[in-house]
Amino acid sequence: MASSSSTSFIKESYQYDMFLSFRCENTRKNFVDHLYHALGINTFKDNERLKKGKNINDQLLKSIEESKLFIIVFSKKYASSSWGLNELVKIMECQKSNEQIAYPVFYEVNPSEVRKQRGPVGEALVKRKWREALTEAANLSGWDLRNTADGVIYRSFALL
Template sequence: MASTSASSVQKSFKYDVFLSFRGEDTRKTFVGHLYHALHCRGINTYKDDVKIKKGEVISKELIASIQDSRFYIIVFSKDYASSSWCLDELAKIIECQRLTEHTAYPVFYDVEPTHVRHQSGAVEEAFKKHVGKEAAVRWRGALNEAASLAGWELKKTLNG
C-alpha cells in the first residue's frame, strides 16, 4: 500500500488568479488590461464586476472565490484603503496566503509600498474613515503584511 503525505496532495482550485482592486481607481485602466492579458493566455481569473454597495459585509460568494483561487494579485491604489470591501478582501487574502497552496503578489499602482505598509500619505488619508472601526486593527495588519511582500511598483506616467 502506497502512502501519500499531506504535502503531496494538491488542492484543486476553481480560479488561477483572484484580482483584488479598487474599481473606481483601476477597473477601466490597469486592471482591465491585466485581466485581458491573463484571459488571453488562458489563465482563469476572477474579477469582480458586480457593483458593491459601500458599507455592506463582504459576501460569502466573494470569500469562496478568494479561497478557490491559487494566486492573488492585489492592486494597491491611492484609494484602495478607503473601501471596507477591499480591506475585507485583503484580510481574507492574507489569511489564505499564510497557507502553502496560496501566493499573493502586490502591485503598487501609483502608490508607494511604504505608504501602504505604514498607512501614511495617500493611504493614510484613504484609511481615515475606518479609524475606530472594530476591523481597523485587522485591516492595518493585512495592509502591512501585504505591502511587505515582494511586488511591482507602477507609476502613472504619460504614455506609461
C-alpha cells in the same frame, strides 16, 4: 519492497487560477481591465463572476478560498474600500494557511505608503476609522434632543 512516498495535501484543484483584488473607482477601467485580459488564465474579477441575487461578501470570500493566486492592486484609494480591506484580510489568511500566493502591485502608490499606512493610504484609513467610530457611537443608546425640552435632558443626566 515498495517504497512509500509522502503525499502533499496542498489543494491542487482550484476554481480560479487568479483572484484580482482592487479598488474599482480608480483602477477598473484601465489597469485592471488590461491586466485581466493579458493574464489569459481563469481569473476571478467581480464584475465578470458575481452571481446576481447572491450575497456579494460571501461570494467574494468563497472565491478567494477557491483561488490559487492573488494579485492585490494597491492604489491610492484601496484602503477606502471596506470590500477591498475585507478581501485583503481573507487573502492574507489564505496565504498563511493554505499555501496560496499573493502578489502585490503598487499602482500609483509607493509600497512604503502601504506598509507604513501613510500618504493617501493612511488618509483613507483615518477617514474609515472616523466613519466606523461615528457608526459605533450612533449605535449606542443615547438621547435624541431634536424634540426634547432642555430641562428633560438635564434630569436624564442627573440620573447617571
